[in-house]
Amino acid sequence: MNDAPSKLELTVLLATPRGFCAGVDRAIQIVEKAIEKYGAPVYVRHEIVHNRHVVERLKALGAVFVEELEECPADRPVVFSAHGVPKAVPAEAKSRKMFYLDATCPLVSKVHVEAQRHFDAGREIVLIGHAGHPEVVGTMGQLPEGAVALIETVADAQAYIPRDPATLAFVTQTTLSVDDTADIVAALRARFPAIAAPHKEDICYATTNRQEAVKAVAGRSEVLLVLGSANSSNSVRLAEVGRRAGARAYLIDDAEGLDVAWLEGARTVGVTAGASAPEVLVQGVIDRLAEHFAVQVEELDAERETVSFKLPRALAG
Known part of the structure; x- marks a missing residue:
């Protein structure tokens, strides 16, 4: 006779798309x-x-x-x-x-090209992004010092004083929160209606898709686990988006970072991975959850990604 207590049931909702872009x-x-x-x-x-x-x-x-x-x-x-x-x-x-x-x-390179185009047209450029992030350092470093001003928050947008409001343009970091960025852009447009925008959204398709998938998963989950490193901008944003959607969200490097106590009282947990996190980490978390719960995995089907980029010519073939 087996007296082992039966495991509590736990539904794991996997966000799609997730992981590598x-x-x-x-x-x-x-x-x-x-x-x-x-x-x-x-x-x-x-x-x-x-x-x-x-x-x-x-x-x-x-x-x-x-x-x-x-x-x-x-x-x-x-x-x-x-x-x-x-x-x-x-x-x-x-x-x-x-x-x-x-x-x-290539989607970061596109932002570099846009910034150069605005600069060549004589526009003053603001970059919406996070100070010190290597992508921001790289984008600002495409142009002479002082040519690009950094805007991090709505308050920054409301306080910014351009040299000439008629010749203003903005670009953005590719891994930002879509919702936060929309608020900052709205603040800039309210003050500077003529501000020039990117031809096409600078926040990359992968960031946008992963945030949309997290909203769908977090809306149905008590807890959201985001696989990604703390210095990964897009992973940090996924956890923030999950919290806004109503889940208790945690950013973890791997299964070892999971504290099972976080799941106290939870019946549904969402799982996703940032754009730089390998899929093997997701499987590791599912395996860890299965040690403690009777796990049922459900994959939420969202945007399917078919984008691929060519390798440099020196490595092709």
């Missing part, structure tokens, strides 16, 4: 293929993507992560991270005759 997938492939083709070590300026597990796996393959180009020897390949870099970085690499591969996400 096309830009992250491409960036990781660039590092992997560079190591295959040129041997180790291959240097990477800044974390290729903001995920501890991805970085550790690539280190084990032979990637060496550094913060500045001066830490790289001139005779080894160097990869620029998916977040993009200021123009001064490739210029320095060229001056040192270094071989470099640019893993900047």
